[in-house]
Amino acid sequence: MIQMAKQYGRQSPTTPFLMVRCSAPATWCFFSGTNNYVWESFNNPTDTILPTQVMGLGGMLFSRLTQNNYSRGRFELHFSNEDVKLYLVSRPDDHYYRFEMFNATNASESASYQLVFNESAYINIVKRNGETVPLPLISWRQSTFAPNSNNYYRATLDFDGVFRQYAYPRMRSLIDGDDQSWSVVRYLPDNICNAFPDQYGGSGACGFNSYCRAKGGTPSCECPPGYTLMDPNNKFGGCKLEFPQGCGVLDDELKDPMESYDLANISGLNWPYGNYEVL
Structure with a gap:
C-alpha cells in the first residue's frame, strides 16, 4: 500500500x-x-522491454544517464509509422541506426503497427494484416541468435547508446558451473563509434573533445592529451582542456606558438572535415 x-x-x-x-x-x-x-x-517502459511486451506507434525507450545514474540519458529509441531508429536526444533529426520498412498512407493503417518482443525472445514488427517482420539479422551483431527456453531475456537501450539483448539462465548449470548473470547475446549498432555519419556533427557517442574506440560493441571513451573528463565519474560526458587557452601571450611576453603547443599523433582516429572546415 x-x-x-x-x-x-x-x-x-x-x-x-x-x-x-x-x-x-x-x-x-x-x-x-x-x-x-x-x-x-x-x-510505461523506460530503457528496457521484456518478452510479451508490446510497443505501439510513438513508443520509445530512453537510456539512463550513466551505469549507476538512472536519470534520463543521452540516447533514445523511437518507433514510428515509418521506422525504428536510435538517436541522440540533442540531435533528434539525425539517427545513428534506422530500420525503415513501411510508410502508412493513413492514420488508421499506422495505428495498427506494433513493435513486439515475443515470448520466443524475437523482436518483431507486426503489421495490421498480421504479417510479422523481424528486425533484420544483418542489423544485429552476433546474428546467429538462437533463443533458449531455459533463459530469461530482456532488451535494453544502455547508457552508452547501444541496444543490447541479454539472456539470464533460469537455473545454474550443475555440469559446467555457469554463473547466473546477464550476458549479451546480440546488439546494434555493430560499432557505435563509427555509426555517426561524418556530417552528423554533435557530440557523438562519447561527448565533445573526446574520442571513441569500440571492443565487442562496447565503446570506450578517452580524452586526448591535454584534456581531462568534464565529470570524473562519467567517461561518456566529454572532455575539457586542462590548460589555459591562449594565443602565445603569457605574462606579457610574446612566445613562439610552436613553443606553447604540442601536436600528438593518435593512431586510428578520424577527424571529419579536418582543417577546421566546420567550426
Missing part, C-alpha cells in the same frame, strides 16, 4: 494506492483506493 500524504510541503488528505501484480507475467499495476486502474509497468 502506498499513500500520498504531503503536497507542496503541506499535509493533504491521504490517497492510498495499491500495487499488485497484473495477469501478464512480470507486470505491475497501480490501483487507486477506489479500485480504479491507474498505471501499468508494461505500458
Whole structure:
C-alpha cells in the first residue's frame, strides 16, 4: 500500500494506492483506493522491454544517464509509422541506426503497427494484416541468435547508446558451473563509434573533445592529451582542456606558438572535415 500524504510541503488528505501484480507475467499495476486502474509497468517502459511486451506507434525507450545514474540519458529509441531508429536526444533529426520498412498512407493503417518482443525472445514488427517482420539479422551483431527456453531475456537501450539483448539462465548449470548473470547475446549498432555519419556533427557517442574506440560493441571513451573528463565519474560526458587557452601571450611576453603547443599523433582516429572546415 502506498499513500500520498504531503503536497507542496503541506499535509493533504491521504490517497492510498495499491500495487499488485497484473495477469501478464512480470507486470505491475497501480490501483487507486477506489479500485480504479491507474498505471501499468508494461505500458510505461523506460530503457528496457521484456518478452510479451508490446510497443505501439510513438513508443520509445530512453537510456539512463550513466551505469549507476538512472536519470534520463543521452540516447533514445523511437518507433514510428515509418521506422525504428536510435538517436541522440540533442540531435533528434539525425539517427545513428534506422530500420525503415513501411510508410502508412493513413492514420488508421499506422495505428495498427506494433513493435513486439515475443515470448520466443524475437523482436518483431507486426503489421495490421498480421504479417510479422523481424528486425533484420544483418542489423544485429552476433546474428546467429538462437533463443533458449531455459533463459530469461530482456532488451535494453544502455547508457552508452547501444541496444543490447541479454539472456539470464533460469537455473545454474550443475555440469559446467555457469554463473547466473546477464550476458549479451546480440546488439546494434555493430560499432557505435563509427555509426555517426561524418556530417552528423554533435557530440557523438562519447561527448565533445573526446574520442571513441569500440571492443565487442562496447565503446570506450578517452580524452586526448591535454584534456581531462568534464565529470570524473562519467567517461561518456566529454572532455575539457586542462590548460589555459591562449594565443602565445603569457605574462606579457610574446612566445613562439610552436613553443606553447604540442601536436600528438593518435593512431586510428578520424577527424571529419579536418582543417577546421566546420567550426
